[in-house]
Amino acid sequence: MKKASFTGSGLLLMSLIAGCATSEYGGPAETKAPFGGADSVAYAQTLWANLIERNLVGPAAVSAKPYQGTHPHGAILVMFEAPVEVQGHTGVAIIKNNYAGAAVSEKSVSNNPEQNLDAITVMFKRESGYDPENADWFWAKYQADGSLHTDPEGVALAGRVAKGKPQGCIACHKLAPGSDYVYNHDRFAN
Ligand code: HEC
Numbered sequence: 001m002k003k004a005s006f007t008g009s010g011l012l013l014m015s016l017i018a019g020c021a022t023s024e025y026g027g028p029a030e031t032k033a034p035f036g037g038a039d040s041v042a043y044a045q046t047l048w049a050n051l052i053e054r055n056l057v058g059p060a061a062v063s064a065k066p067y068q069g070t071h072p073h074g075a076i077l078v079m080f081e082a083p084v085e086v087q088g089h090t091g092v093a094i095i096k097n098n099y100a101g102a103a104v105s106e107k108s109v110s111n112n113p114e115q116n117l118d119a120i121t122v123m124f125k126r127e128s129g130y131d132p133e134n135a136d137w138f139w140a141k142y143q144a145d146g147s148l149h150t151d152p153e154g155v156a157l158a159g160r161v162a163k164g165k166p167q168g169c170i171a172c173h174k175l176a177p178g179s180d181y182v183y184n185h186d187r188f189a190n
Contacts, residue, residue: 034159034163034164035157035161035162035163040156040158040160044148044156044159045146047086048142051095057095057120057146063110065106066106066109067079073098073121074098075099078096081093092124093125095122096121098121099116099117100116103116104116117144120142121139122141123173123181125188137170138160139160141158151168
């Protein structure tokens with residue numbers, strides 16, 4: 001009996017150590033999931049809170065001139081970027097408001113920036129080493145209230161979305177000119 005319980009706790013200890021050692025990024029607090037894990041969701045929530053505080057999203061958000069969108073983003077889009085701090089790291093956040101629905105036009109969005117806001121897609125430049133193969137971007141797709149969109153399997157769209165898959169944020173933005181994953185400009189080209 002004594003031996004069995006020793007083996008049990010030894011196994012537990014070993015799996016804890018193995019869990020830390022194989023963590024894909026950042027040590028024990030991070031899960032192995034490239035996106036949608038508890039760590040990524042928590043990080044996305046902190047990012048959202050800081051975007052609210054900076055008036056980059058939410059009812060008091062800055063506004064900019066809307067433009068015609070392209071698939072898969074909304075029919076009308078508004079985009080801007082600013083440095084934001086998350087957990088002691090300051091990086092650039094690119095925020096894109098995606099408007100959908102038959103009634104949306106550049107004018108309707110200018111007049112009512114909170115109406116028909118279908119999704120807020122954000123790229124946040126994290127610390128180097130977060131995702132070196134993909135220029136260290138953190139990806140998130142929020143609803144207007146700050147909750148996260150999910151993929152068809154119910155996984156939250158936050159983190160390295162959808163690393164290793166043929167479709168999704170990373171796969172598509174990989175094709176952006178300048179190899180910085182940004183379509184709008186090449187300011188972050190390596
Ligand atoms: C099928 C391709 C495709 C997918 C998938 C995609 N995007 Fe984009 N994204 C684009 C294109 C094209 C642009 C530039 C045109 C525009 O503004 O819509 C863009 C623009 C952006 C921008 C503005 C910065 C830039 O690159 O110009 C952000 C932020 C963004 N996308 C976030 C996301 C997030 C987050 C996801 C995943 C939830 C995602 N995108 C999925 C094609 C895609």
